[in-house]
Amino acid sequence: MASETVVSINTDVDVVVARQKGRELANELGFALTDSTLIATAISELARNIVLYAKHGEIVIKNSLVADKVCIVVVARDKGPGIANIPQAMQDGFSTSGGLGLGLPGVKRLVDEFHLVSDVNSGTTVTIKKWKR
Amino acid sequence: MQVPILKQGQYLIASIQAALSDQDLVQLRDALAEKVGRLRARGVIVDVTVLDVMDSFASRTLRDLAHMTRLRGAETVIVGIQPEVAFSMVQLGLTLEGVDTALDLEEGLDYLDKKTKRSTSRG
Amino acid sequence: MDDLKTKRKDERIRSVSPSRLVPPPDNESTVPESTVPLLRELVAHLRKNRTQLREEWARRITEAKLLTAMTREEIFAEATSVYDNYVEVLETGAVEALQAYARDLSERIIPRGVETDEVVGIVLLLRDVLARSLFAKYQADFQLLNRILDAYEPAANRIANTVAVGFVQERERIIRQQQEAIRELSTPVLQVRERLLILPIIGVIDPQRARQLTEQLLRGIRTNRARVVVIDITGVAAMDATVANHLVQTVEASRLLGATVIVTGLSPEIAQTLVTIGVDLGKMNTVGDLQGGIEEAERLLGYKVAPLNEPSQQTT
Numbered sequence: 001m002a003s004e005t006v007v008s009i010n011t012d013v014d015v016v017v018a019r020q021k022g023r024e025l026a027n028e029l030g031f032a033l034t035d036s037t038l039i040a041t042a043i044s045e046l047a048r049n050i051v052l053y054a055k056h057g058e059i060v061i062k063n064s065l066v067a068d069k070v071c072i073v074v075v076a077r078d079k080g081p082g083i084a085n086i087p088q089a090m091q092d093g094f095s096t097s098g099g100l101g102l103g104l105p106g107v108k109r110l111v112d113e114f115h116l117v118s119d120v121n122s123g124t125t126v127t128i129k130k131w132k133r
Numbered sequence: 134m135q136v137p138i139l140k141q142g143q144y145l146i147a148s149i150q151a152a153l154s155d156q157d158l159v160q161l162r163d164a165l166a167e168k169v170g171r172l173r174a175r176g177v178i179v180d181v182t183v184l185d186v187m188d189s190f191a192s193r194t195l196r197d198l199a200h201m202t203r204l205r206g207a208e209t210v211i212v213g214i215q216p217e218v219a220f221s222m223v224q225l226g227l228t229l230e231g232v233d234t235a236l237d238l239e240e241g242l243d244y245l246d247k248k249t250k251r252s253t254s255r256g
Numbered sequence: 257m258d259d260l261k262t263k264r265k266d267e268r269i270r271s272v273s274p275s276r277l278v279p280p281p282d283n284e285s286t287v288p289e290s291t292v293p294l295l296r297e298l299v300a301h302l303r304k305n306r307t308q309l310r311e312e313w314a315r316r317i318t319e320a321k322l323l324t325a326m327t328r329e330e331i332f333a334e335a336t337s338v339y340d341n342y343v344e345v346l347e348t349g350a351v352e353a354l355q356a357y358a359r360d361l362s363e364r365i366i367p368r369g370v371e372t373d374e375v376v377g378i379v380l381l382l383r384d385v386l387a388r389s390l391f392a393k394y395q396a397d398f399q400l401l402n403r404i405l406d407a408y409e410p411a412a413n414r415i416a417n418t419v420a421v422g423f424v425q426e427r428e429r430i431i432r433q434q435q436e437a438i439r440e441l442s443t444p445v446l447q448v449r450e451r452l453l454i455l456p457i458i459g460v461i462d463p464q465r466a467r468q469l470t471e472q473l474l475r476g477i478r479t480n481r482a483r484v485v486v487i488d489i490t491g492v493a494a495m496d497a498t499v500a501n502h503l504v505q506t507v508e509a510s511r512l513l514g515a516t517v518i519v520t521g522l523s524p525e526i527a528q529t530l531v532t533i534g535v536d537l538g539k540m541n542t543v544g545d546l547q548g549g550i551e552e553a554e555r556l557l558g559y560k561v562a563p564l565n566e567p568s569q570q571t572t
Binding site for chain 2: 470471474475477478481483505508509510511512513514515
């Protein structure tokens with residue numbers, strides 16, 4: 001049965017809640033420990049971006065079944081200031097010492113699929129997917 | 134949630150028991166910095182065995198901690214990073230550069246012993 | 257009039273042939289409203305006659321020489337579960353239960369040597385047996401028969417597809433598992449001295465293998481409480497930027513677990529690649545060959561253990 005959890009993100013405490021929910025779902029679905037850690041870490045970063053830049057938003061965590069392959073989908077949504085320069089935000093200096101800016105290139109490395117939609121007027125939506133190996 | 138800080142000889146040991154919010158981490162950082170100064174500790178060990186996720190904020194805060202304690206004359210060692218967490222961290226680009234690390238509490242104490250002895254013999 | 261009826265009946269029979277399986281829509285597990293009462297009726301019929309229909313099915317399986325790897329008792333036991341599951345799914349449209357069962361069944365019979373064509377074959381035979389039974393019951397009223405089949409066919413097709421796909425996927429999963437095991441065997445993390453691990457890397461490194469190596473090494477560091485790791489890349493087939501990055505990540509991750517990494521077997525070409533991608537070789541501990549690396553490692557370990565007499569003004 002497909003399950004969906006929505007975590008409202010307003011404070012740093014919610015960041016922990018969101019990533020724990022992600023970890024729970026990953027465990028339920030039988031993801032390996034490394035992969036569920038990657039998922040939880042990605043959620044943590046995305047949730048943190050919401051708190052830092054948009055103040056309010058939500059993280060939706062759900063599982064999905066496509067051609068009988070299990071995957072976790074996480075959507076991080078906010079109506080914040082948006083990202084003015086997306087290419088720049090996604091630029092990857094590989095030997096970066098951690099935690100500069102939005103950390104989106106880093107999040108991208110943690111997951112299998114990464115989609116970013118952002119507009120300066122309407123906010124940001126990041127969708128990530130990780131398949132069960 | 135307060136993280137218990139124990140004093141062992143000239144070292145302070147903080148063992149994280151559960152998932153910490155950002156505020157908890159910052160509180161821990163400041164508490165350790167303050168105690169190092171007041172108690173004139175030579176070393177600090179932060180045991181993160183229980184943490185199942187280490188993200189950019191945690192990484193930054195631990196680096197700040199190491200910096201702050203060094204300014205007050207103490208070395209900080211982070212111990213107990215789990216293999217899966219280490220893997221995620223480097224994928225994300227978090228390397229805890231400039232912060233010493235050890236496998237566990239025992240290794241951490243050993244490391245501090247050698248490091249502080251070194252500076253004593255030099256002094 | 258009669259010709260028309262006969263013709264439609266023929267068409268109907270043709271369209272049930274197994275060669276025209278309709279693939280199920282993705283994730284669809286709901287039953288259309290209009291067919292619910294019909295499904296209920298045919299399910300009731302299939303349940304009432306389950307013993308006889310199951311036997312018919314088992315007989316056909318033996319006749320077709322399928323499942324030869326299993327005994328008659330085993331076939332009968334599985335036939336019972338599959339039949340009940342089949343009818344259940346016809347009724348509820350809940351494919352997840354069937355998927356789970358299909359995977360479970362596959363896990364049991366694949367090691368016994370049952371092949372894909374056998375699994376597909378028996379499901380299709382069941383489909384046929386049940387369809388024939390429906391013909392027999394409703395043949396007097398062919399309009400009703402048509403409506404019954406309209407309800408039955410999509411559901412039956414979905415089931416056949418689900419079971420077949422489930423079986424194939426389980427097979428693929430097992431193959432992947434075996435590949436993983438082979439990869440693990442081919443890259444042992446060796447403990448040669450206390451606190452010292454050696455990881456000789458040989459051959460081609462694809463991203464998956466690189467990741468597995470890193471995970472294995474990190475677990476090894478924790479288990480063996482290693483303080484120094486020597487990674488020998490003499491045998492690495494090709495070093496491109498991706499592999500180089502994996503290597504750097506492995507070194508960094510090892511450090512987080514308190515282990516120092518010494519990389520050996522670095523040819524001038526590889527060193528060049530690393531520099532080109534921006535790796536600060538000054539930060540990476542490198543030694544020419546494996547032997548030298550081990551000696552350096554021992555030195556490091558000895559250095560850490562023995563009391564310090566020499567000045568420690570090392571700039572690395």
